[in-house]
Amino acid sequence: MKQKVVIKVAMNGQKSRTKALKIAVGVSGVESAALKGQEKDEIEVTGEEIDVVALTFLLRKNVGNAEVVSVGAAEKKEQKKEEKKEEQKNEPTVHAWHSYPYEIGVTHYPIYHYPEYTDRPDSCPIM
Structure with a gap:
């Protein structure tokens, strides 16, 4: 279940607001954080299974x-939007980039072609 938590924090300036948002986003379960209120002194955090006590302590x-x-x-x-996204995700996908041997488990080895030297038949082709 998604939670919405509002925490009022005593912040002095932009630096402390940025620091507070970084801390809020770093807590496990938090999906988004935003500043609210007239003086931008409240942090609104949304997510699943947020530990409110740990967030407030930090x-x-x-x-x-x-x-x-x-x-x-x-x-x-927000839940309705997520349901629509989930419905779209259930569509079957077709992967067309696999070739025949890989799908059935047959190992495919590359074929190397070596040039033949006809200028000198007695010379070594490696050197």
Whole structure:
């Protein structure tokens, strides 16, 4: 189940906002992160099985004071889009680049052609 988490973080400038977003995206399960709010002091994180406590702890440790504003299910619009994508993915695919011997498991060896020297029949063809 997709989650939507909003965390309010005390951020001073653009550098701390960038740092907070990098930390948020680095947590396992996070699919996207965005800045929200009038002062861009809230981070909205969406994903599956997000560890909210670990994310808040990392933000407090590296950026500043952080508190969880809300935790809930993601919007249904995103789920509808995913269902449409899954329906399109179920179409059969045809791979036309395989040749006959590879499909049945026969090993194919390359054929080498060596030129014949007719200028001197007594000379060695290797040298």
